[in-house]
Amino acid sequence: MATHRIYLYPIWIRIWHIINAITFLLLVFTGIALHYATTGTGLIKFETAVNLHNICALLLTFNYGFFVIGNIISGNGKYYKGWKKDMTDNLWTQAKFYISGMFKKESHPFAINKERKFNPLQKISYVAVMYICMPLIIISGLGLMFPETIIGQIFKVSGLALTDFLHQIMAFVLLIFLLVHLYTCTLGDKPGTLFKSMINGYHEEHE
Amino acid sequence: MTKPIRFFLILLLAATSTLIAQSDDSLKIKSSYFEVNDFVEDNEACLKCHGEEKYLIEDPNSGRSITNHMCPDRTIDRDAFYSSVHKAFSCTDCHSYDFMTFPHPLEVRFEEHFMCLDCHGYDESFAQYHFEDIEMEFQKSIHNMEDFSCWKCHDPHSYKAFMRNAEDLTEAILYDNNMCLKCHANFSRFTLLTDREEINVVKSHEWLPNQTAHFKSVRCIECHTAISDSILIPHQIMPKADAVKRCTECHSRDSRLMHTLYKFQSKEERKGGFVNGVIMTDYFVIGANKSPFLDKLSFLILAGTLLGIAFHTFLRIRNKKTK
Numbered sequence: 095m096a097t098h099r100i101y102l103y104p105i106w107i108r109i110w111h112i113i114n115a116i117t118f119l120l121l122v123f124t125g126i127a128l129h130y131a132t133t134g135t136g137l138i139k140f141e142t143a144v145n146l147h148n149i150c151a152l153l154l155t156f157n158y159g160f161f162v163i164g165n166i167i168s169g170n171g172k173y174y175k176g177w178k179k180d181m182t183d184n185l186w187t188q189a190k191f192y193i194s195g196m197f198k199k200e201s202h203p204f205a206i207n208k209e210r211k212f213n214p215l216q217k218i219s220y221v222a223v224m225y226i227c228m229p230l231i232i233i234s235g236l237g238l239m240f241p242e243t244i245i246g247q248i249f250k251v252s253g254l255a256l257t258d259f260l261h262q263i264m265a266f267v268l269l270i271f272l273l274v275h276l277y278t279c280t281l282g283d284k285p286g287t288l289f290k291s292m293i294n295g296y297h298e299e300h301e
Numbered sequence: 302m303t304k305p306i307r308f309f310l311i312l313l314l315a316a317t318s319t320l321i322a323q324s325d326d327s328l329k330i331k332s333s334y335f336e337v338n339d340f341v342e343d344n345e346a347c348l349k350c351h352g353e354e355k356y357l358i359e360d361p362n363s364g365r366s367i368t369n370h371m372c373p374d375r376t377i378d379r380d381a382f383y384s385s386v387h388k389a390f391s392c393t394d395c396h397s398y399d400f401m402t403f404p405h406p407l408e409v410r411f412e413e414h415f416m417c418l419d420c421h422g423y424d425e426s427f428a429q430y431h432f433e434d435i436e437m438e439f440q441k442s443i444h445n446m447e448d449f450s451c452w453k454c455h456d457p458h459s460y461k462a463f464m465r466n467a468e469d470l471t472e473a474i475l476y477d478n479n480m481c482l483k484c485h486a487n488f489s490r491f492t493l494l495t496d497r498e499e500i501n502v503v504k505s506h507e508w509l510p511n512q513t514a515h516f517k518s519v520r521c522i523e524c525h526t527a528i529s530d531s532i533l534i535p536h537q538i539m540p541k542a543d544a545v546k547r548c549t550e551c552h553s554r555d556s557r558l559m560h561t562l563y564k565f566q567s568k569e570e571r572k573g574g575f576v577n578g579v580i581m582t583d584y585f586v587i588g589a590n591k592s593p594f595l596d597k598l599s600f601l602i603l604a605g606t607l608l609g610i611a612f613h614t615f616l617r618i619r620n621k622k623t624k
Contacts, residue, residue: 128552128587128588129587129588129591130588131548131549131552131553131554131587131588132549132553132554132555133547133549133550133553133555136549140547140548140549140552140588141510141548144510144548145510192613196617197616197617197620238587241511241514242513242514246471252585254585255585255590257585258585258587258590259595262595266599266602269603270602270603270606273603273606273607273610274606274610277610277613277614
């Protein structure tokens with residue numbers, strides 16, 4: 095069976111992706127440690143968790159800026175654009191493929207090529223994650239890092255508390271995304287194929 | 302300019318000056334003082350000097366006079382006094398009548414000051430304030446040293462029960478911390494009581510992340526006193542070595558703040574179902590504030606996601622085997 099290779103992930107995207115992955119995992123770990131802090135001995139000391147969380151958060155923020163600017167300069171942003179009227183149908187077609195089609199050996203409804211890097215479900219989730227959730231978690235996180243910038247009270251509730259809830263909810267949404275993202279990355283030709291793509295830059299498919 | 306006009310202008314100027322002077326004098330004694338105190342005019346005998354930044358000494362024999370600055374420690378702010386817990390007092394309720402003599406005789410400068418317990422101790426009407434317990438805690442405190450008294454922190458001329466009646470917690474925290482900083486950030490005052498080297502509060506708390514936020518959101522005594530079971534504000538100041546330095550003492554479900562800063566408010570029910578929710582009106586303490594409902598909901602969603610992934614994986618494996 096011939097292998098079809100397309101160079102879809104240039105080096106800057108792979109560097110951005112690996113930094114994003116490492117910092118995000120560390121942020122999840124330290125964030126959970128802070129949320130469930132106890133007076134007893136935990137997995138990590140509170141002050142270490144705070145420092146590590148802050149450092150990773152700043153790295154993630156700069157890395158996000160690098161991603162946005164990179165998308166504008168390189169043209170990679172085009173993969174996140176272009177919403178057609180048949181978007182709902184396309185989403186359902188892709189969902190049906192994951193629910194039943196792939197078990198019936200149906201071919202991918204939206205083949206990956208130079209013009210289409212993501213299937214409709216990937217596209218909508220990546221746009222939501224990168225252009226809604228990430229800005230919200232970064233802004234709320236920076237607010238918590240510099241609490242003097244946050245409004246004191248909103249409707250008799252501390253602005254700090256509201257900011258933290260937004261931060262926690264976004265963190266949770268991103269954690270769920272991460273789990274699903276990691277799992278869907280095993281849906282390539284072989285479970286490790288798509289992971290390999292993010293290392294060598296080539297999307298591989300058997301023809 | 303004709304003589305009558307000049308005379309009229311001088312008269313007008315004089316009248317204006319008198320009016321200004323009168324209005325300045327009357328500004329010092331506000332009508333609100335009379336609503337809380339029956340001795341406002343008597344107290345002016347003292348406050349005409351001690352309520353001013355400067356005072357005038359006159360020698361009737363030579364007719365000479367001199368203006369001096371009043372020492373800040375001996376100055377009483379009228380507004381602060383007439384809004385303090387002792388607002389209804391006459392100066393001579395606590396101070397000797399001999400102070401009415403000027404210059405004040407040397408002996409009266411050594412008068413024994415009343416302490417809190419002298420008026421408030423063992424009295425049913427003040428039982429709710431637990432002055433006796435406060436005294437017992439003070440006896441065990443590092444502040445229990447020669448020449449240290451209640452007044453070093455609680456100026457009887459301006460003291461307000463701020464924390465007990467706090468509507469604005471931030472203001473109450475500032476008021477409380479300024480009591481400590483009055484000596485701990487003013488070395489000349491500090492040396493009146495101790496020979497210890499100068500303390501730089503900012504430097505000695507460098508280890509504290511978000512130092513400004515901590516200084517604004519909690520009182521010094523949150524970390525520097527032993528938790529008290531009976532009184533609202535603990536008075537047993539601990540030695541430096543025993544001060545709280547572990548973050549999780551406050552940043553955890555069993556937050557120390559619920560036994561100190563939010564002690565009385567914490568008796569209220571949980572606010573909106575949040576753990577230690579009373580903190581969340583003004584602040585948010587990571588680790589201490591959480592919603593059990595949201596925690597459970599997130600566990601359910603997480604478990605559902607993992608189950609979905611596990612089920613899909615199972616179908617893939619089964620499908621592969623039947624290929």
